[in-house]
Amino acid sequence: MEKKEKPRKDNTHRTTSADARPRYGNNGQQPQAAKRKASDKTQHDEGSPMHHRGRAPHKYADRAPHDDSKPARRASNFGRSRGDIADKDNARSTRKRDHNERNYANRDYADSPRTAQRPTSNRRRNTPSTASQPRKRQPEGAMRLNKYIAHAGICSRREADALIAAGSVSVNGRVVTEMGYQVMPGDTVNYGGEVLRSEHLRYFLLNKPKGFITTTDDPQERRTVMMLMDGCCPERIYPVGRLDRATTGLLLFTNDGELARKLTHPSTRVYKIYQVELNKPVTRDDMRRLLEGIELEDGPMNVDDIQYVGNGADKRIVGVELHSGRNRIVRRLFESLGYEVHKLDRVVFAGLTKKDLPRGRWRELTEREVGYLKMI
Secondary structure, three states: OOOOOOOOOOOOOOOOOHHHOOOOHHHHOOOHHHHHHHHHOOOOOOOOOOOOOOOOOOOOOOOOOOOOOOOOOOOOOOOOOHHHHHHHHHHHHHHHHHHHHHHHHOOOOOOOHHHOOOOOOOOOOOOOOOOOOOOOOOOOOOEEHHHHHHHOOOOOHHHHHHHHHOOOEEEOOEEOOOOOOEEOOOOOEEEOOEEEOOOOOOEEEEEEOOOOEOOOOOOOOOOEHHHHOOOOOOOOOEEEOOOOOOOEEEEEEEOOHHHHHHHHOHHHOOOEEEEEEEOOOOOHHHHHHHHHOEEEOOEEEOOOEEEEOOOOOOOOEEEEEEOOOOOOHHHHHHHHOOOOEEEEEEEEEOOEEOOOOOOOOEEEOOHHHHHHHHHO
16 A cells, blocks of 8 residues: 655745844844943953953053962952961051050040040950959858858748847847848857857658657656657757647758748748548538638638548548648647547658658658758
């Protein structure tokens, strides 16, 4: 079967040669940008001032040609060593300072009283200001009087300031009323006819047993908690707060008067947890009343939380959390609802627990525990 030839397209409208095509648009005229580019490439005679630059002459063409034998001036620090850069910077600073000094010396008002103390350069003077000068160091071993009294276990620093202002404290036989007075080593501080001694601060935790009263001295010669702490340290310590004779649990001892005042002040709201064993099961209604608040003879009072201990099998034993430091507050709350408290044990005080502390024993607090108490 014969193949039919395809008819060729009529390409007569196309240009057969590339030379015949127009090089530029706009009816073959050269654009202005191309004209400028072509003018820049204009060749100049060797004697022309702009021959070495390869571009058209301009208004500075009559200047002397550039001498290629001389090194070109650097526009940056590239390729220079650090020493060269430092020398150049120092030379520049010296020239600037000399210029400022000459300029200032030629002024008419250079010797005027107002500008007599003016520096001779723009550099900042190295003389430290009064505000930036270091404070005068205190003598070694010196201590503020209020801090000395607090370390002696008398009271807090704020209360010590009141004692000093009232003239109740004397140092070396002289009454001191000055705030911020520094006690030097060897000075004798007297308050209330007793010589005070600033001691190392100590902190102890006791698991108080039943049958001991919380006091430092008892005229009736009953057993006190200080008998349990006998020999724990040479410093004079005392209990923080108090527990009833029949109440057991945690009791803190220290000679830090400021911390003791802080932990016992109502505004601090130090929380305590008690385990209470009653004569009969506690009802849900009474627990709700304790949470809402009960009116007592010294004002209304409520607990922060109350729950059955363990799985709640024995509803006579409950855990009570509160922050009040009123006298016998837990016993009075339950007695107002018709309950009798058989056992009362403080198991938590300000985050401290009875873990690994048997009944009737004490231990010294760690630095971490002391730091926590001071942050409360």
